[in-house]
Amino acid sequence: MMQIYAILENSIYIEMAIATLEKKGIPKPSIYAIPLDNRSEDRKLFDSLHNSDGTSLIDIGIALATAFSVIGTSIGFELAWGPIYWGLITALIGFALGVAIRLFTEKVLKKRKRLLKGKRPEVILIIECEKTMAELVENILWEHFALGVAKVK
Structure with a gap:
């Protein structure tokens, strides 16, 4: 068994990717989607000693x-x-x-x-599948505009 992690923007492409994965034989309980929350506080304007955003005010x-x-x-x-x-x-x-x-x-x-x-929150998609299906799953995720994909054996 193998786990594939992907990050996608919260859009219709997630639903399309999940539907395509189910059509290709990945069971619904093997697909897990976790929405990430947006940052609720504004970024600090002034940098500290330990944190800098790369923007100079001077x-x-x-x-x-x-x-x-x-x-x-x-x-x-x-x-x-x-x-x-x-x-x-x-x-x-x-x-x-x-x-x-x-x-x-x-x-x-x-x-x-x-x-x-209006930056949309992102969603982490975790898919558990066989090693033989890993390449297919990865290609499906890339076709549906994944921001990043990782495989864990």
């Missing part, structure tokens, strides 16, 4: 701080406080503006995109 801020400080330093030669102070002041303004832009895109724009996308 990348635009650093770029704008550099650009603003160059411009502020150039203009600072004409102003009362001089180029160093004006370069630092405009660098802080550029950094704050860049971080604000990044926070807005992460919190507002990307959240809308995630809500519109």
